[in-house]
Amino acid sequence: MATPTLANAPTLAQRARNIRRNALLMGEVQGQGYIAQALDIADVLAVAYFHAMRFRAEDPAWEGRDRFLLSNGHYAIALYAALIEAGIIPESELETYGFDDSRLPMSGMASYTPGMEISGGSLGLGLGIAVGMALGLKRKNSAARIFTLFSDGELDEGSKWEAIMSAAHHKLDNLIAIVDVNNQQADGPSKQMLGFEPLVDKLEAFGWFVQRVDGNDLDAVVGAFDAAMAYAEPKPRMIVADTLMGKGVPFLEQREKNHFIRVEPHEWQLALSALNAGDQP
Amino acid sequence: MTTAGSTPSAKPRLTTSAMIASIAAEGQRTRPAPFGHALVELARSREDVVGMTADLGKYTDLHIFAQAFPDRYYQMGMAEQLLFGAASGLAAEGFMPFATTYAVFASRRAYDFIHQTIAEEDRNVKIACALPGLTSGYGPSHQAAEDLALFRAMPNMTVIDPCDAHEIEQIVPAIAAHRGPVYMRLLRGQVPLVLDEYNYRFELGKAALLRDGGDVLIISSGIMTMRALEAARALSDDRVNAAVLHVPTIKPLDTEAILREAGKLGRLVVVAENHTVIGGLGEAVATLLMRSGVHPAFRQIGLPDEFLAAGALPTLHDRYGISTAEVKRQIKDWLR
Numbered sequence: 001m002a003t004p005t006l007a008n009a010p011t012l013a014q015r016a017r018n019i020r021r022n023a024l025l026m027g028e029v030q031g032q033g034y035i036a037q038a039l040d041i042a043d044v045l046a047v048a049y050f051h052a053m054r055f056r057a058e059d060p061a062w063e064g065r066d067r068f069l070l071s072n073g074h075y076a077i078a079l080y081a082a083l084i085e086a087g088i089i090p091e092s093e094l095e096t097y098g099f100d101d102s103r104l105p106m107s108g109m110a111s112y113t114p115g116m117e118i119s120g121g122s123l124g125l126g127l128g129i130a131v132g133m134a135l136g137l138k139r140k141n142s143a144a145r146i147f148t149l150f151s152d153g154e155l156d157e158g159s160k161w162e163a164i165m166s167a168a169h170h171k172l173d174n175l176i177a178i179v180d181v182n183n184q185q186a187d188g189p190s191k192q193m194l195g196f197e198p199l200v201d202k203l204e205a206f207g208w209f210v211q212r213v214d215g216n217d218l219d220a221v222v223g224a225f226d227a228a229m230a231y232a233e234p235k236p237r238m239i240v241a242d243t244l245m246g247k248g249v250p251f252l253e254q255r256e257k258n259h260f261i262r263v264e265p266h267e268w269q270l271a272l273s274a275l276n277a278g279d280q281p
Numbered sequence: 282m283t284t285a286g287s288t289p290s291a292k293p294r295l296t297t298s299a300m301i302a303s304i305a306a307e308g309q310r311t312r313p314a315p316f317g318h319a320l321v322e323l324a325r326s327r328e329d330v331v332g333m334t335a336d337l338g339k340y341t342d343l344h345i346f347a348q349a350f351p352d353r354y355y356q357m358g359m360a361e362q363l364l365f366g367a368a369s370g371l372a373a374e375g376f377m378p379f380a381t382t383y384a385v386f387a388s389r390r391a392y393d394f395i396h397q398t399i400a401e402e403d404r405n406v407k408i409a410c411a412l413p414g415l416t417s418g419y420g421p422s423h424q425a426a427e428d429l430a431l432f433r434a435m436p437n438m439t440v441i442d443p444c445d446a447h448e449i450e451q452i453v454p455a456i457a458a459h460r461g462p463v464y465m466r467l468l469r470g471q472v473p474l475v476l477d478e479y480n481y482r483f484e485l486g487k488a489a490l491l492r493d494g495g496d497v498l499i500i501s502s503g504i505m506t507m508r509a510l511e512a513a514r515a516l517s518d519d520r521v522n523a524a525v526l527h528v529p530t531i532k533p534l535d536t537e538a539i540l541r542e543a544g545k546l547g548r549l550v551v552v553a554e555n556h557t558v559i560g561g562l563g564e565a566v567a568t569l570l571m572r573s574g575v576h577p578a579f580r581q582i583g584l585p586d587e588f589l590a591a592g593a594l595p596t597l598h599d600r601y602g603i604s605t606a607e608v609k610r611q612i613k614d615w616l617r
Contacts, residue, residue: 109401111401111403117373118369118398118402119401122393122397125366125398127366128363128366128367128369128394128398129366129369129370129398130370131366131367132368132369132370132372132374133370135355135367135370135371136370136371136373136374136376137374139371140374140375158362159360159362159363159394162358162363163363165358165360166358166360166363166367169358
């Protein structure tokens, strides 16, 4: 993939739209997928991959890359969509999503997919691995950084808080974590499952540099990533991103909220059309 | 401890064997902290080696490494899920973590973390755990009767149950030379020295016939090899000839050596392990023999399928049949 020049580089909004489109196309091939989550996190992924992170599309294991750790493995459909947009996975693999022998299984696993750093899925694993990788990068005097995404439901897991304490204890200023607060877990609204608010206060008390933003406001997300990367104190950084499930496809935004949202076979094309319509000025 | 009122002929009252400093019997030859010293030796030549623990550095002999290489030592706090997740992360960045805790916490509390972040991702993490099987009298919270069964069931995992200090010293460089996740049981503190007298060398995946004999074949691992050798000596006084096949690598199993020895006709085969009779070496050997059409008379010495009692280790090892005297007695009964 040619490096785009500044003049013809797609805007972040276009990147986010393409990520949503890729995710919807994968959802359509499989007739299922965590599409509402993919749509809600597309803006964060666009900023991570096309504003913040250093990587080489032709060499996903490049030693100097920033690492992106997907803790919430069920968001794999969203990360594949971003990896396709980034040129790390060829677009032609979209149609293999979730089928036997595909490199794109429904839950993200390191052993399957280029650019997938860890096997998430068993929720609560990612931040602990991120701590170890961040320690490892420091041992190597590497300038690379760890970005890790996890879901608000993972805050229920005690292991998450072990890692939250540890990252601050070890002063991991090369670690930027993003928590997707879409307020939806398997059994219902996250805040009704196991309350985690006030989240910013909690994380600050645990020694993190914390920002809370509208995760679907690209400018705000860019600002948060910039501030997280520029922050000078030796603390890990957390971006609490409040997001809207189904974002970008109005009829999915309004659908009754569910962890695994139901999309009828004919609706995938309607969703793609709605996405394109939303892109018009 | 003898109380003031007891008579001289009364049995001494044994105190609880809590977080034991040594499994060695009184007067037994020992070597201090073989794991810690071997790891220091290894780390001198391999810069990728790091040590990690979850608040049990001093209780897994990792403090020896911490003193020698303070900047390569990671104290992760009493957080085992974090310990193994972070070990996976350090391995992903090219380091070789030796991560230590007690066997119960690795096998039971942090199982999913080892399964997913280390075994599934095939990370080069060496897990070394103290208090394996029944080596604490503190009760089930610290008795890892099922650790081998759990780690045997985990794909990609190599599983090792060492006998003594001599073997532990050799295992450390051997597992470092092997690329992939390893679970090794650890004996700490003053560790018995036994196998140096048998011209023994540890080889990953290899069993070793330490002694031959025509009446009974004891297949054993870990401290039960020490017990088996002692029992074999005692049996020879009664004109019973016992062979001892030491199987330190529980997975992958040395099927060739086991089939060769168990296939020799006329011997009772006894598997002795410091582990529940469910899912450990005994069942691994039994399955192998059945699958291969080798059908000797077969018995198991191991811990029962129950929550084990608290108390003194000598008492408990007698009660559950894994002391030297009980090994000998059971074999004599079976040969009768």
